[in-house]
């Protein structure tokens with residue numbers, strides 16, 4: 319099967335005042351097409367840093383990042399942005415919806431940013447799928463946390479990306495709602511044949527994945 323995401327000996331450090339914090343240490347990892355991988359590990363083990371680098375939101379200090387066989391680091395920021403907009407959908411713990419925009423516009427936002435005209439029938443299908451078509455004219459603060467996360471899932475799917483990167487998508491939700499969100503992520507994955515990498519502290523959520531990996535001190539355990 320094709321490798322969709324590959325990190326090759328990626329290292330990343332942050333400087334805080336005098337202190338240097340190593341978040342990833344020669345971290346190598348591969349995700350195959352269609353795989354659903356859950357990444358677990360203690361707080362501070364480097365999970366989010368891995369996800370941000372795989373998602374091209376951050377650059378590695380050393381090492382190489384490949385998306386669909388193309389080496390991303392080294393490309394211009396403009397090219398990286400284009401690839402990100404087309405190929406990757408993000409779901410975060412904090413939903414990150416824009417409060418001044420309707421649910422419809424929040425879902426369409428990745429397309430607006432990429433200057434792409436939304437396929438209205440497809441966006442409607444996404445909103446129906448997450449059970450929020452009837453709320454499409456409402457605003458994020460009129461929705462519950464679980465509903466907002468469902469909007470964030472629809473938004474992640476809007477540009478039909480092949481890869482979904484999720485950072486604790488159920489972290490703010492109660493058990494029951496978290497399970498519903500996981501089922502929705504799995505159903506979308508089936509429907510749109512996506513590759514998923516999900517960081518989570520929650521074993522119930524991780525159990526939906528095909529493979530669970532554990533990180534420790536910036537590397538695989």
Ligand SMILES: Nc1ncnc2c1ncn2[C@@H]1O[C@H](COP(=O)(O)OP(=O)(O)OP(=O)(O)O)[C@@H](O)[C@H]1O
Nearest residue numbers: 332334339340341360361362363364365366367368
């Ligand atoms: N922007 C930053 N500036 C300074 N240090 C950072 C920054 N981002 C991450 N770190 C540090 O890098 C290390 C790895 O952080 P990371 O967020 O990847 O861990 P994590 O495993 O996702 O943790 P958690 O489960 O708590 O979210 C931590 O020690 C963290 O404090």
